[in-house]
Amino acid sequence: DAGVIQSPRHEVTEMGQEVTLRCKPISGHNSLFWYRQTMMRGLELLIYFNNNVPIDDSGMPEDRFSAKMPNASFSTLKIQPSEPRDSAVYFCASSPGQGQYGYTFGSGTRLTVV
């Protein structure tokens, strides 16, 4: 298995632009998680899905952020409009659906908003 695949690895965009981050979870994993990591705040859970349904989006910072999972093999995290304070590394992770198995993380997308 290729693991959790995220794209792009790096994204530099101007303030006000729309940014879309993509994630392909491991086949057969039915839970998917989006995290944000910064030096100041550490690792933050933004949203997670189970069987393609959003279960908990309480970590989404504001309405500028949205996430979708149209099918079991693809998810997106969109920021519109982007702001410099959104600069961070965004990770996607997937799991078989029960926490005892742990998560598999992707390599992350480093987003810089200038």
Place this chain on the structure above:
Amino acid sequence: GNSVTQMEGPVTLSEEAFLTINCTYTATGYPSLFWYVQYPGEGLQLLLKATKADDKGSNKGFEATYRKETTSFHLEKGSVQVSDSAVYFCALSDSGEKLVFGKGTKLTVNP
């Protein structure tokens, strides 16, 4: 609610030194416990885990024992290498889907 407390870093050691990174937890029930490692520029990787009391997880020379009586899961390695320099995260899972992570401990090993 569930929580994980890790020792604050950064931790700086010389090569071949003994490593301990403390982790304690608060949880209802009987959680599973994990250590993840994040190398520079990479995502988090599962290092080891334990799913019940007195279990010992081990991998790459690292060990941690699930201690229910002290609600702890301390990470240890007998002889660290420069390549072990990374950030280490302790985490727990109750019966649900989410993991609760500690804040991470940065380890630097000098030659």
